[in-house]
Amino acid sequence: MIKIGIIGCGFIGTQICSAVDSGAVPAEIFGIFDFSEAKADDVLKLLKTGNPQKCAPEEMIESCDLIVECASQDAVLKYALPAAENGVDLMVLSVGAFQNPDFYQKVRDAAAASGSKIYIPSGAIAGTDGLKSAAMANISSVSVTTRKPVSGLSGSPYLIENNIDLSELKEPKLIFEGTAAEAVVGFPKNVNVCATISLCGIGFDKTVVRIIADPTISENMHELEVYGDFGHMKMAIENKPSPKNPKTSYLAALSAVSTLKKITDPMQIGV
Template sequence: MSVSSAPLRVAVGGFGAIGFALAKALDDGIDGLALAAVSARDKKKAADKMEGFRAPVPVVDLEALAELADIVVECAPSTVFRSIGEPALKAGRIFVPLSVGQLLVHDDLKDIAIAHGGRIVVPTGALIGLDAVRAAAEGNIESVTMVTRKPPRGLMGAPYLEQNNISLEGLNEAKLIFDGSARDGAKGFPANVNVAAALSLAGIGPDRTRLQIWADPAVTRNTHRIEVEADSARFAMSIENVPSEENPKTGKITALSAIACLRGLVAPMRVGT
């Protein structure tokens, strides 16, 4: 992007903890980008939250975001994922999803992007090493395994727990609550394992990527350990993310990752593939 070009307009779908942090960073100023609109279930509350912004923007319906922006960022509940992503891609926009696991559920969105000239850009999120996994995938990856440990309160309300009558109340030791594919994990824990979905998309796909989820009262951070076996390298990585105070299901680094992703779209130099 040249210095003389107009900044790319960014719309933020969802105005909770992550959406607010992202919108505020854009309002504070990121070269080459401008906040254009946000969406929120409670429009009045969102408008009130925006009072401290230097340049308040319209609070609109989810489906209207694509009309007002070049880039649409999704940071909303998984139930409205498609209402943000599909219009953005049909309008030929760049769609940046944070509920990455929903890409495994709505796997036709890639075809919509191809048909309409849209683009899906997945941020690194709460996971390290995606560049290494993507590089290894250019050769042959034999296996990818991810083990996630979270405080029980960060897993409460997951559909998989409710469907299988798994209670985490009063848990006093680590409990394995899921062992399966990244695809099934994304369906059962839509608010918890977006990192596993991103890992699977970078590597060998959601059906071959193995995932274990542990509810562990001994941990205070959302912890992920990944092991990759490939013909080019064998590597392991781990990260301990500080949960957000507003939403313990996600980490503080998630909003920062989205900001870094947006900077990378317009920066004159980008580090990492």
């Protein structure tokens, strides 16, 4: 049974801990960490099995088989490389951190040298399996259009830096169009799906991203469109936001739990 460390005790971290605690995933929670002591304490109160403790990520790197990052891009930048160098497997939810090609390559090389694995769940979008298959031949274009309620976009660096006020918005508005590399910096808590799609397909600089603020909806919507030698693929999904964080889709948490279950399952299905 693998020992897991959880970095980040928000909605996704809580769902993962609950899945392990219930026995849905055959694993053991070794430790949890969050900058908010209150959040970490709340998660510990929920757990009924094992002996999980609050501990620093550095301790997890020394003691765990797998670390799950569900905190922030900063957490990935700080802990992914030490974990990979120490031979510890890592699941990354804040995938936008890998838009830096030098950092991505360092983590990949360290994992290859130590034998560790880096797992990236598909998150709040569908179609990653088909996109990875399509990438075995030529892909001419990949685009992701994200439509979110205003509450799910508030506080994004791109909006602040460009003095974009959405508080009085009455109808859908295209607020960003550019590359995935730009999108994951400007909207670090909103478009991890774009980072995942970039890694599956043609990269951060060639993947086109459009972000629409829509005050008329309550769901997070993503549309993936791909053209290549295989043909044409178009996938659309409407996600309910998590009950506690409008920036996070509920499916993103389910995807993380599903990935963890796949890691521990002897039967592997799909690409």
